[in-house]
Amino acid sequence: MLNKFLAHIQSEIAQLSYGEKPKELYEPISYLMKLGGKRLRPALTLMAYNLFKEDWETATKPALAIEVFHNFTLMHDDIMDEAPLRRGKATVHEKWNRDVAILSGDVMLVAAYELLSEVPDARFKQVLKRFNRTAAEVCEGQQYDMNFATRNNVTEAEYIEMIRLKTSVLLGFALELGGMAANQDVVVTNQLFEIGENLGIGFQLKDDMLDVYGDPEKFGKQVGGDIIENKKTWLMLKAIEKSKGKPEEKELKEWIDKKVFNSEKKVAAVTDIYNRLGIHELAEAEMNIYFKKGFDGIDGFPVAEERKTMLREFGKYLLKRDR
Amino acid sequence: MLNKFLAHIQSEIAQLSYGEKPKELYEPISYLMKLGGKRLRPALTLMAYNLFKEDWETATKPALAIEVFHNFTLMHDDIMDEAPLRRGKATVHEKWNRDVAILSGDVMLVAAYELLSEVPDARFKQVLKRFNRTAAEVCEGQQYDMNFATRNNVTEAEYIEMIRLKTSVLLGFALELGGMAANQDVVVTNQLFEIGENLGIGFQLKDDMLDVYGDPEKFGKQVGGDIIENKKTWLMLKAIEKSKGKPEEKELKEWIDKKVFNSEKKVAAVTDIYNRLGIHELAEAEMNIYFKKGFDGIDGFPVAEERKTMLREFGKYLLKRDR
Numbered sequence: 001m002l003n004k005f006l007a008h009i010q011s012e013i014a015q016l017s018y019g020e021k022p023k024e025l026y027e028p029i030s031y032l033m034k035l036g037g038k039r040l041r042p043a044l045t046l047m048a049y050n051l052f053k054e055d056w057e058t059a060t061k062p063a064l065a066i067e068v069f070h071n072f073t074l075m076h077d078d079i080m081d082e083a084p085l086r087r088g089k090a091t092v093h094e095k096w097n098r099d100v101a102i103l104s105g106d107v108m109l110v111a112a113y114e115l116l117s118e119v120p121d122a123r124f125k126q127v128l129k130r131f132n133r134t135a136a137e138v139c140e141g142q143q144y145d146m147n148f149a150t151r152n153n154v155t156e157a158e159y160i161e162m163i164r165l166k167t168s169v170l171l172g173f174a175l176e177l178g179g180m181a182a183n184q185d186v187v188v189t190n191q192l193f194e195i196g197e198n199l200g201i202g203f204q205l206k207d208d209m210l211d212v213y214g215d216p217e218k219f220g221k222q223v224g225g226d227i228i229e230n231k232k233t234w235l236m237l238k239a240i241e242k243s244k245g246k247p248e249e250k251e252l253k254e255w256i257d258k259k260v261f262n263s264e265k266k267v268a269a270v271t272d273i274y275n276r277l278g279i280h281e282l283a284e285a286e287m288n289i290y291f292k293k294g295f296d297g298i299d300g301f302p303v304a305e306e307r308k309t310m311l312r313e314f315g316k317y318l319l320k321r322d323r
Numbered sequence: 324m325l326n327k328f329l330a331h332i333q334s335e336i337a338q339l340s341y342g343e344k345p346k347e348l349y350e351p352i353s354y355l356m357k358l359g360g361k362r363l364r365p366a367l368t369l370m371a372y373n374l375f376k377e378d379w380e381t382a383t384k385p386a387l388a389i390e391v392f393h394n395f396t397l398m399h400d401d402i403m404d405e406a407p408l409r410r411g412k413a414t415v416h417e418k419w420n421r422d423v424a425i426l427s428g429d430v431m432l433v434a435a436y437e438l439l440s441e442v443p444d445a446r447f448k449q450v451l452k453r454f455n456r457t458a459a460e461v462c463e464g465q466q467y468d469m470n471f472a473t474r475n476n477v478t479e480a481e482y483i484e485m486i487r488l489k490t491s492v493l494l495g496f497a498l499e500l501g502g503m504a505a506n507q508d509v510v511v512t513n514q515l516f517e518i519g520e521n522l523g524i525g526f527q528l529k530d531d532m533l534d535v536y537g538d539p540e541k542f543g544k545q546v547g548g549d550i551i552e553n554k555k556t557w558l559m560l561k562a563i564e565k566s567k568g569k570p571e572e573k574e575l576k577e578w579i580d581k582k583v584f585n586s587e588k589k590v591a592a593v594t595d596i597y598n599r600l601g602i603h604e605l606a607e608a609e610m611n612i613y614f615k616k617g618f619d620g621i622d623g624f625p626v627a628e629e630r631k632t633m634l635r636e637f638g639k640y641l642l643k644r645d646r
Contacts, residue, residue, distance in 0.1 A: 019459060022463060022470060024466055025466040072561040080421075080425060080426070099469060100466075102399055103403070103465060103469075105429075105464050106428075107463075110432075110462070113451065114452070124447060125444060125447055128440055129437070131432075135430075136430055136434075138425055140342070140350060140430075143347055147347065
């Protein structure tokens with residue numbers, strides 16, 4: 001069934017039209033949307049709708065709105081990060097130019113609003129309000145992420161709040177939206193949001209771990225990329241905290257401060273520090289807290305057991321994934 | 324009455340809050356919104372509402388949505404144009420940085436949607452659809468404007484279509500929105516859109532003329548800025564057309580191709596070419612066509628004569644303005 005959802009989403013994305021002319025404005029949107037990705041977010045919307053109703057195709061447009069919005073954030077984030085590649089292909093600002101990436105991104109956000117309007121009329125204002133809040137929070141998360149790059153006193157709590165905003169509120173909203181499209185009341189849609197929010201924080205912590213401990217064959221990105229960039233992930237922040245007063249404190253600081261280094265050596269050395277400090281296990285435990293909250297939310301969710309199977313399986317896939 | 328509208332808009336903008344933290348995300352929004360400007364667009368929304376109803380304050384939030392959207396486009400356009408100044412003050416990307424200007428702009432677009440939602444529930448979906456279309460068209464206009472910079476065969480019709488998209492559809496929508504907020508039917512709101520669209524094209528042609536023929540004391544921007552940059556305004560395109568086969572053809576081409584020049588001399592020389600070709604009069608005539616269409620629309624508009632006075636006066640102010 002999940003595969004059916006994903007196939008449906010793929011085929012709908014292949015057919016989506018955002019506009020015709022000028023082509024510099026609209027081609028980058030199709031280009032980025034067709035680069036692929038896991039399509040987790042629209043799948044969550046369809047799954048949430050399907051918790052209540054059989055005609056899940058009805059939620060297609062809102063589900064696509066979430067995916068278009070997500071890709072809009074990628075187009076603009078890639079400019080800010082000066083990223084040359086996205087899913088192994090040239091980013092929009094590289095393939096076209098910066099101005100095209102700014103403006104196409106803007107139109108993409110408008111396109112997300114347009115797709116979002118295909119929900120029952122009576123719920124539309126509520127959907128919009130919640131989407132507006134979510135969209136603003138995603139931007140807040142991105143700004144915090146950028147601010148953290150130049151700060152040396154980021155706390156664990158600040159980091160969790162940053163990934164909550166940048167990543168997990170959108171997963172939460174993806175589920176909530178499916179519930180709203182299926183005309184569920186606010187108590188139920190809030191529960192859906194919380195399930196997605198918790199799974200989302202777990203999902204991002206998993207991502208941080210895969211960056212260090214992932215199998216290079218499967219992960220797709222350069223393993224250790226966060227370490228090379230001194231990115232303040234949960235693992236790095238925890239290592240800084242746990243190394244205090246130990247030999248690893250100086251060692252870690254030296255690697256962080258090094259301007260010229262061999263990337264492979266830095267990744268190996270910092271990973272070794274993480275291992276000596278038991279960071280992987282601590283991160284696993286932290287991740288499990290959020291996944292457990294998510295699964296508890298699914299357990300207590302007020303629909304028949306058999307309807308919840310897919311969402312639970314999907315949560316397990318997010319927990320176990322190796323790419 | 325118009326002054327009452329404008330004072331109301333100013334005081335509402337002064338009080339608007341877009342969000343608190345992180346401050347890098349929200350401060351640029353307040354900064355740009357408070358730099359000033361003529362506030363034409365929100366005034367148009369209040370005026371259109373007031374054509375039908377007395378309680379024009381009801382349309383305040385939607386009116387502000389238009390102004391926030393307009394300023395969002397300025398924030399992003401200023402990045403693309405690498406403009407150092409906006410209304411005589413540092414642009415957001417100069418005062419903060421490029422990434423802040425991208426991301427604050429994104430949140431500003433979301434804020435515009437949030438303000439827009441304060442229309443009667445029954446009309447909300449229609450308002451959103453029309454706003455989405457307008458927003459996409461404004462981006463299309465900006466992309467055409469950028470494309471024109473590197474093209475040498477831009478036609479007059481293409482130019483008019485570009486300014487229609489970039490500038491006038493938003494003035495049209497500002498009026499239309501006032502009508503929708505006052506619960507008018509689609510025939511009436513379409514008429515309002517067309518009035519604004521025509522006044523808007525006239526408004527932009529006036530802007531092109533003021534850039535060359537404006538009084539430096541009053542205009543606020545550098546007179547001749549468009550000439551210095553070889554901007555393909557209506558006047559420039561017309562001069563290229565009208566100079567064909569005349570001595571002015573070579574003269575104009577030389578000034579356009581010059582890489583090193585004295586700005587004042589170039590402005591004086593190109594203005595002189597315009598004068599010999601009668602471009603100012605042709606531009607006036609072209610502008611008058613659109614203003615006439617706008618005023619004819621007001622004349623035929625189905626409300627009592629006395630209700631239309633303010634909109635007509637406002638149109639005349641746009642026609643006569645010297646700044």
